[in-house]
Amino acid sequence: MVTVTETETENNTNTYEVVVVGGGAAGLSAALVLGRARRRTLVVDAGEPRNAPAAHMQGYLSRDGMSPAEFLAVGREEIARYGVELVRDRVVDVRKGFAVDLAGGRTVHARRLVIATGLKDELPEVAGLAERFGRDVLHCPYCHGWEVRDRAFGVLATTPMGVHQALIVSQWSKDVTFFLHTVAEEELSDDDLRRLAAAGVKVVPGEVSELITEDDRLTGLRLADGTTHDREVLFVAPRAVPQTDLLRRLGAELRETPFGAYPVADETGLTTVPGVWSAGNAMGFAEQVVNAAAGGYRAAATLNGELLMADLDAAVAAVRV
Numbered sequence: 376m377v378t379v380t381e382t383e384t385e386n387n388t389n390t391y392e393v394v395v396v397g398g399g400a401a402g403l404s405a406a407l408v409l410g411r412a413r414r415r416t417l418v419v420d421a422g423e424p425r426n427a428p429a430a431h432m433q434g435y436l437s438r439d440g441m442s443p444a445e446f447l448a449v450g451r452e453e454i455a456r457y458g459v460e461l462v463r464d465r466v467v468d469v470r471k472g473f474a475v476d477l478a479g480g481r482t483v484h485a486r487r488l489v490i491a492t493g494l495k496d497e498l499p500e501v502a503g504l505a506e507r508f509g510r511d512v513l514h515c516p517y518c519h520g521w522e523v524r525d526r527a528f529g530v531l532a533t534t535p536m537g538v539h540q541a542l543i544v545s546q547w548s549k550d551v552t553f554f555l556h557t558v559a560e561e562e563l564s565d566d567d568l569r570r571l572a573a574a575g576v577k578v579v580p581g582e583v584s585e586l587i588t589e590d591d592r593l594t595g596l597r598l599a600d601g602t603t604h605d606r607e608v609l610f611v612a613p614r615a616v617p618q619t620d621l622l623r624r625l626g627a628e629l630r631e632t633p634f635g636a637y638p639v640a641d642e643t644g645l646t647t648v649p650g651v652w653s654a655g656n657a658m659g660f661a662e663q664v665v666n667a668a669a670g671g672y673r674a675a676a677t678l679n680g681e682l683l684m685a686d687l688d689a690a691v692a693a694v695r696v
Contacts, residue, residue: 387484389481389482389483389484390415390483390484390485391415391416391417391460391483391484391485391486392409392414392415392416392485392486392487392682393409393414393415393416393417393485393486393487393488393489393675393678393682394416394417394418394419394473394475394483394485394487394488394489395409395416395417395418395419395488395489395491396419396466396475396488396489396490396491396492396621397418397419397420397421397489397490397491397492397493397655397657398418398419398420398421398422398424398447398451398461398491399424399425399447399491399493399655399656399667400446400447400450400655400664400665400667400668400671401491401493401654401655401656401657401662401667401668401670401671401674402418402420402489402491402654402655402671403418403447403450403451403453403454403668403671404450404654404667404668404669404670404671404672404675405489405491405652405654405671405672405674405675405678406418406454406459406461406671406675407450407453407454407457407459407672407675408671408672408675408676408679409459409675409678409679410454410456410457410458410459411457412675412679414679414682415458416454416458416459416460417459417460417461417462417483417485418454418459418460418461418462419462419464419465419466419475419477419483420461420462420463420464421463421464421465421466422463423495424443424447424493425493425494425495425496425656426443426509426664427443427444427509428508428509428510429443429509429518429519430442430509430510431443431522432446432518432664433517433518433519433521433522434517434518434663434664434665435663435664435665435668436665443664446664462477462479462481464477464478464479464481465477465478466478466621468624469488469621469624469625472484473485473486473487473488473650475488486650486682487650487651487652487678487681487682488625488650488651488652489644489652489653489654489671489674489675489678490621490622490638490646490651490652490653490654490657491653491654491655491657491667491671492618492619492621492657493618493655493656493657494615494616494617494618494635494656494657494660495615495616495618496508496514496613496614496615496616497613497614497615497616498611498613498614499531499533499556499611499613501531501556501583501584501585501586502584502585502586503585503586503587503588504586504609504611507586507588507593507609508611511523511592511593511607511608511609512586512593512608512609512610512611513608513609513610513611514610514611514612514613515663516540516543516544516546516547516610517663518663520544520546520547521547523547523548523607523608524547524548525547525548525549525550526548526550526607526608527548527550527552527605527606527607527608528544528547528548528550528551528552528606528607528608528609528610529551529552529553529554529596529604529606529608529609529610530544530551530552530553530554530576530609530610530611531554531556531583531609531610531611531612532553532554532555532556532557532558533556533557533558533611533612533614534558534612535558535562535563535564535567536612536633537553537558537612538553538563538567538570538571540610540612541553541571541574541576541610542570542571542574542576544610545574545575545576548608549575551574551575551576551577552576552577552578552579552604552606553571553576553577553578553579554579554581554583554596554598554604555578555579555580555581556581556582556583557582559580560578560580563578579598579604581598581599581600581602582598582599583596583597583598583599584597584598584599585597586609587603592607593606593607593608593609594606594607596609615634615635615656615660616635617634617635617636617637617656617657617660618657619635619636619637619638619657622638622646622648622651622653622657625646625648625651626647626648627639627646627647627648627651627653628646628647632659632660634659634660635660637657637658637659637660638653638657638658640652640653640658642673643673643674643677644658644670644673644674644677645674645677652674652675652677652678653674654667654670654671654673654674655667655670655671658670
């Protein structure tokens with residue numbers, strides 16, 4: 376790994392102590408901590424936050440109900456106060472010694488990296504579904520359940536794990552219909568069926584072909600056999616696609632989970648590649664905004680301490696020579 380001294384960093388506009396890849400909650404949180412620690416830091420943000428379709432975010436203490444766009448705008452203002460640079464660009468490659476190539480043609484160099492590239496949601500292919508995602512087509516009851524409480528819910532199954540989602544959302548409404556969609560009824564266990572019955576969830580077999588809307592709101596679902604069911608809200612489970620290409624290029628070890636391959640890392644986010652931390656949804660499927668911000672903070676604080684000790688050890692070694 377190439378070691379860059381602080382003096383070299385100050386004299387080279389393309390050289391940073393830390394490059395943070397990703398400008399969401401995790402990346403901005405890491406950048407804020409690093410900026411306050413007087414680290415020359417660059418955030419590379421492609422501008423594609425996972426929660427962009429949502430009008431509001433919930434469950435973040437003191438920020439409950441804030442729009443994701445406003446949250447990010449405030450975060451960008453905060454990191455700028457501490458001299459952190461942010462560039463709207465995309466990292467296309469990371470080479471040996473942490474040379475970071477950007478789509479715009481610029482190459483920057485870093486002593487350490489924070490990968491906070493998040494994940495993308497792949498939605499079930501049902502006519503009209505994608506257009507309503509984040510409005511009355513939702514995926515997380517903890518994020519949106521209170522706002523749609525007591526309405527007529529539908530839950531779209533794409534795997535047998537959809538049972539769990541149907542049971543969870545029954546806390547927010549007693550009118551829940553579980554559409555099996557691409558899941559055969561025999562794939563559900565006896566325990567699944569008993570729990571669904573106990574929760575008062577109605578089970579409807581058959582594939583859903585399209586959503587029915589009226590006056591720009593969801594009013595129902597149409598099945599392939601032509602039958603319709605009135606519903607006001609539909610919960611789905613998108614397929615999570617972790618954005619781990621850069622980690623793969625760096626040689627980071629990944630672990631397979633039911634929700635994709637995520638980096639093997641310690642509790643601070645340090646991956647199996649020395650000098651590379653990961654945070655937010657790049658670490659796992661279930662990291663909500665508040666958790667992502669905490670993960671970015673933890674990674675940055677650990678990274679800063681590691682850099683400090685590395686520099687002190689180098690100074691000690693130089694004196695001994």
